[in-house]
Amino acid sequence: GNSVTQMEGPVTLSEEAFLTINCTYTATGYPSLFWYVQYPGEGLQLLLKATKADDKGSNKGFEATYRKETTSFHLEKGSVQVSDSAVYFCALSTRSYDKVIFGPGTSLSVIP
Amino acid sequence: DTEVTQTPKHLVMGMTNKKSLKCEQHMGHRAMYWYKQKAKKPPELMFVYSYEKLSINESVPSRFSPECPNSSLLNLHLHALQPEDSALYLCASSQLFRGREQYFGPGTRLTVT
Numbered sequence: 001g002n003s004v005t006q007m008e009g010p011v012t013l014s015e016e017a018f019l020t021i022n023c024t025y026t027a028t029g030y031p032s033l034f035w036y037v038q039y040p041g042e043g044l045q046l047l048l049k050a051t052k053a054d055d056k057g058s059n060k061g062f063e064a065t066y067r068k069e070t071t072s073f074h075l076e077k078g079s080v081q082v083s084d085s086a087v088y089f090c091a092l093s094t095r096s097y098d099k100v101i102f103g104p105g106t107s108l109s110v111i112p
Numbered sequence: 113d114t115e116v117t118q119t120p121k122h123l124v125m126g127m128t129n130k131k132s133l134k135c136e137q138h139m140g141h142r143a144m145y146w147y148k149q150k151a152k153k154p155p156e157l158m159f160v161y162s163y164e165k166l167s168i169n170e171s172v173p174s175r176f177s178p179e180c181p182n183s184s185l186l187n188l189h190l191h192a193l194q195p196e197d198s199a200l201y202l203c204a205s206s207q208l209f210r211g212r213e214q215y216f217g218p219g220t221r222l223t224v225t
Contacts, residue, residue: 032211043118043202043216044155051211089154095211098168102154 002027004103021075023090031092033073116217135186135203144186147202193224
């Protein structure tokens with residue numbers, strides 16, 4: 001079946017450090033891939049998306065590239081800020097399936 | 113505009129109460145969703161509505177009753193809840209085509225006493 005695996009953390013980084021959160025998936029067909037972010041006390045926000053192989057999604061300094069050969073969609077940011085502290089969810093959705101499959105989430109804390 | 117609104121923001125209810133959660137979107141999306149989320153966990157799908165008709169019920173207990181009065185509104189009626197139902201309840205919407213991203217509301221923090 002379809003599934004998403006990601007590093008669960010918690011991840012603690014100093015401000016201006018480089019961020020990578022790994023995400024790999026298992027899916028039949030060609031899924032769309034997403035990163036959602038959830039700030040404390042809020043709902044989920046779509047951070048970025050990619051709908052086909054080699055697409056790069058980007059937003060607010062975050063980037064992720066759809067790698068079909070490695071079934072991965074790793075999230076990166078060159079210089080994190082305290083305001084990036086949140087839980088990040090990798091997710092997929094396929095054309096043959098009504099549901100979005102979420103990974104377990106990665107909690108990120110950025111300290112000054 | 114990619115906004116989904118939810119009311120109330122917080123709700124405290126006893127196990128014998130009846131209450132409702134409300135969700136609204138004006139993006140023209142024809143698919144709407146209810147999720148339950150426990151702390152630091154991913155959202156768990158409860159219900160999916162497509163064209164105002166219930167298309168998925170993830171074996172949710174009958175004390176949760178969804179309703180979709182029109183294409184912009186989604187309600188979740190609550191009755192005789194248990195303390196373990198305390199959670200963040202999230203509404204989401206999307207274009208109807210599979211594979212599309214979902215847009216989430218801010219959620220209702222529900223506490224059952």
